[in-house]
Amino acid sequence: MTDAAAEPVTVPSSRDAGRRLILAVSRVWAWVFLAGLIAFFTVSVSITSDGVINFLSIRNAEITLMTITAVVLMGLGQTFVIISGGIDLSVGWIMGLSSVVSAEVMLALFEAGVDQWIAVAAGFGAALIVAALFGATSGTIIAKLGVPSFIVTLGVSFVARGVALIISGGNVVSGLPPAARDLGNEALFYVVPGEGGGISLLTKPDVAGEALRGMERVLQWPVVITGIVVLLGAFALARTQFGRHTYAIGGSRVASLRAGVPVDRMTILIFTLSAVTAGLAGCLYTARFTGGSAIAGEPLLLNSIAAVIIGGVSMFGGRGNVMGTVIGSLIIAILVTGLIMLGVDPFWQFIVIGVVVILAVLIDQARDLVAGRAEAA
Amino acid sequence: MDTLTAAPDVPAPVEPPMLAVVDLVKRFGGLTAVNGVSLEVRAGEVVGLVGDNGAGKSTLIKCISGVHQGDEGEVLLDGQPVRFAKPIDARRAGIETIYQDLALAGNLDVSANIFLGREVRRRVVPGVHTLDEKRMLEESRKVLESLDIRIPRFRAEIDNLSGGQRQAVAIARAVYWKARLMIMDEPTNNLGVPEQRKVLSLIGTLKSQGVPVILISHTLPDVFAVTDRIVVMHRGRKVAEKATASTNSTEIVEYMVGARDDFRPEH
Numbered sequence: 292m293t294d295a296a297a298e299p300v301t302v303p304s305s306r307d308a309g310r311r312l313i314l315a316v317s318r319v320w321a322w323v324f325l326a327g328l329i330a331f332f333t334v335s336v337s338i339t340s341d342g343v344i345n346f347l348s349i350r351n352a353e354i355t356l357m358t359i360t361a362v363v364l365m366g367l368g369q370t371f372v373i374i375s376g377g378i379d380l381s382v383g384w385i386m387g388l389s390s391v392v393s394a395e396v397m398l399a400l401f402e403a404g405v406d407q408w409i410a411v412a413a414g415f416g417a418a419l420i421v422a423a424l425f426g427a428t429s430g431t432i433i434a435k436l437g438v439p440s441f442i443v444t445l446g447v448s449f450v451a452r453g454v455a456l457i458i459s460g461g462n463v464v465s466g467l468p469p470a471a472r473d474l475g476n477e478a479l480f481y482v483v484p485g486e487g488g489g490i491s492l493l494t495k496p497d498v499a500g501e502a503l504r505g506m507e508r509v510l511q512w513p514v515v516i517t518g519i520v521v522l523l524g525a526f527a528l529a530r531t532q533f534g535r536h537t538y539a540i541g542g543s544r545v546a547s548l549r550a551g552v553p554v555d556r557m558t559i560l561i562f563t564l565s566a567v568t569a570g571l572a573g574c575l576y577t578a579r580f581t582g583g584s585a586i587a588g589e590p591l592l593l594n595s596i597a598a599v600i601i602g603g604v605s606m607f608g609g610r611g612n613v614m615g616t617v618i619g620s621l622i623i624a625i626l627v628t629g630l631i632m633l634g635v636d637p638f639w640q641f642i643v644i645g646v647v648v649i650l651a652v653l654i655d656q657a658r659d660l661v662a663g664r665a666e667a668a
Numbered sequence: 669m670d671t672l673t674a675a676p677d678v679p680a681p682v683e684p685p686m687l688a689v690v691d692l693v694k695r696f697g698g699l700t701a702v703n704g705v706s707l708e709v710r711a712g713e714v715v716g717l718v719g720d721n722g723a724g725k726s727t728l729i730k731c732i733s734g735v736h737q738g739d740e741g742e743v744l745l746d747g748q749p750v751r752f753a754k755p756i757d758a759r760r761a762g763i764e765t766i767y768q769d770l771a772l773a774g775n776l777d778v779s780a781n782i783f784l785g786r787e788v789r790r791r792v793v794p795g796v797h798t799l800d801e802k803r804m805l806e807e808s809r810k811v812l813e814s815l816d817i818r819i820p821r822f823r824a825e826i827d828n829l830s831g832g833q834r835q836a837v838a839i840a841r842a843v844y845w846k847a848r849l850m851i852m853d854e855p856t857n858n859l860g861v862p863e864q865r866k867v868l869s870l871i872g873t874l875k876s877q878g879v880p881v882i883l884i885s886h887t888l889p890d891v892f893a894v895t896d897r898i899v900v901m902h903r904g905r906k907v908a909e910k911a912t913a914s915t916n917s918t919e920i921v922e923y924m925v926g927a928r929d930d931f932r933p934e935h
Contacts, residue, residue, distance in 0.1 A: 535776075609775035
C-alpha cells in the first residue's frame with residue numbers, strides 16, 4: 292500500500308495534449324469538412340439565387356447520392372486494395388466492361404423472350420462473374436508472380452477496355468427491358484408534396500402533371516443497393532478475419548506471411564472484390580441509363596481514388612476505413628454540385644478537388660508524424 | 669510428481685533431445701554455408717550460437733526454421749526426423765523464430781499481433797464469423813502477465829511501442845502459441861540497456877517454463893549471462909561446444925576467429 296505512493300504518476304503534459312488534439316482533429320476532420328461544405332453551400336447558394344434554390348432539398352440530396360454510387364462502390368473495393376498495400380487502376384474500365392456485358396446479356400435474353408426481370412438478374416450475374424474473373428486474374432498475377440499491382444491492373448485495365456469496346460462495337464448498348472430502367476430509377480419511398488400528396492412506400496403514386504413533377508424519389512434502388520453493399524463491406528473490414536488480414540498485409544506483408552496469414556489467397560480475393568464492386572457499379576449504370584456503355588467508368592477511376600485518399604486511407608497501406616471512403620465520395624460530390632449551383636465555371640471543380648486531395652494527405656502525414664509512425668517507417 | 673527416491677537405481681529413460689541436428693550440410697552453388705554441423709537442444713536449455721559474420725549461424729537456423737532445407741544430414745524433433753518445406757511448417761511443429769524486426773504488423777495492436785493468422789472467431793449466424801476481440805484481449809493480457817511484461821499502452825499500434833516492448837510481444841506470441849523451441853536472432857540489437865535486460869530476463873523466464881532457446885548474438889556478455897552451452901561456428905563448421913560455466917569470452921573469441929578448433933577434420 293505504501294508502495295503506491297512511490298509509483299511515478301503520469302501527468303499528461305501540454306505536449307501530450309497538443310498531440311491528442313492533432314490526432315483527434317485528424318480523425319474527424321473529414322466529417323467537419325463535409326459539414327462545413329454543406330453549410331457553406333446552403334448559405335451561399337441561397338444568397339446567390341436570392342433564396343430560390345435550396346441546396347439542402349431532398350431532390351438535391353437524392354441527385355448527389357445517385358451521382359456518387361459508382362464512385363462509392365469503386366472506392367469500396369479500392370479501400371480494401373489500398374489498405375492491403377496495393378492499388379487497382381483497372382476498376383474504371385472494369386465498370387465499363389460490366390456495363391456492356393450486363394446490357395448485352397439483358398438484351399439477348401429479353402429479345403429471346405425471357406421474362407424481363409430474369410433477363411435483368413442474369414445480366415447482373417453475368418457481368419459480376421466477368422468482373423470477378425478479371426479481378427481474380429489480376430490478383431493471381433500479383434500474388435503468384437510478384438508483379439506490382441500498379442502494373443498488373445494498368446495492363447488489365449487496357450484489356451478490359453479493349454474487350455468492352457469490342458463487345459459493344461464502341462456503341463451504347465440500348466433496347467433494354469423496362470425492368471432495367473425501373474431498377475435503376477425507381478425508389479423505396481415516394482414523396483408527393485401538396486394537396487392529396489403524401490408518402491408512399493414501394494408503390495409509385497399514380498399522379499400526373501404538376502404533382503408528378505414535384506414528386507420526389509427517396510432512396511432510389513441504386514442508392515439502396517450501394518448502401519447495403521457498403522454496410523457489408525464496412526462490416527467485413529472492421530469485424531472479420533478477412534478485414535484483419537487486409538490490414539495486416541498492408542502493415543507488413545512479411546510479418547503476415549510469417550504469422551501464417553494466407554497472403555496470396557487474400558491478395559486474389561481482395562482484387563476480386565475490387566473488380567466485383569466496380570462491376571456492380573457498371574450494372575447499376577446500365578440500369579440507371581437503360582443502356583450499356585464501355586466508357587461508363589473511365590472518368591470515375593481517379594475520383595474513386597481521390598475519395599479513398601480524402602477518406603483517410605493511407606497510400607502506404609495498413610490504414611483507413613470504409614466510412615472514410617463514403618465521406619470522401621460525398622465531399623467530392625458536394626463540391627461538384629455546390630460549385631455548379633453557385634454558377635462557378637465547372638473546370639474549377641478539378642482544381643478544388645486536387646487541392647482537397649493534397650490537403651487530406653498532408654493531414655494524414657501530420658497525424659503519422661505525431662503518432663510517432665514516421666520514425667518507425 | 670514422483671520423488672527421486674522411487675527408483676534411485678533405475679536410470680530414467682533417456683528422452684531424445686527436443687531438437688537434434690545431425691551432420692547438416694547446406695550448399696549455395698559452390699559455397700558450403702553449413703558444413704556437417706551437429707547440435708542438440710534439450711528442454712529448458714539455453715544454447716548460445718556464436719561466430720563471426722558469414723560463419724553460417726543464420727543459415728543453420730534457417731535450415732531449422734524451414735526457411736532453407738538442408739542438402740545433407742537431418743533435423744530431428746523429439747527423435748523424429750522432420751523436414752520443413754516452409755517456415756509455417758516449422759512453426760506448426762512449435763519452432764518459433766524471433767527476428768530483430770519484420771515479425772509484427774506495425775499497424776495492429778498487441779492483441780491483434782499475438783493472434784495474427786490465428787484469430788479467435790465467433791459465429792454470428794451460420795457462415796458469418798466475427799473476430800472475438802474481447803477474448804483475444806483477455807488472453808493477450810494473461811500471457812503478458814504470465815511473462816511479467818508490462819505494456820501500458822496496450823491498445824496502441826505496435827509501431828508506437830518501444831523496440832523492447834515489440835520484442836516482448838513477439839516472445840509473448842510465441843509463448844502463447846506453445847512454442848516448443850525458440851530461436852532468437854540478435855534479439856537485443858538496437859535496444860536500450862534496460863530493454864536488453866528485459867529481453868534477457870525473458871529468456872530466463874522461458875527457460876524456467878521449460879522452453880529451450882537458441883540464442884544467436886554477437887554480444888558475448890549477453891551470451892554468457894543467459895546460456896547453458898555455447899556453440900561456436902567458423903566458416904560453416906562447428907569448431908567448439910562448451911558448457912558456459914567452463915569457458916570464458918577470451919577462449920570463445922579464439923574459436924570465433926579460427927585460432928582454435930575442437931573438431932578439426934582428421935585429414
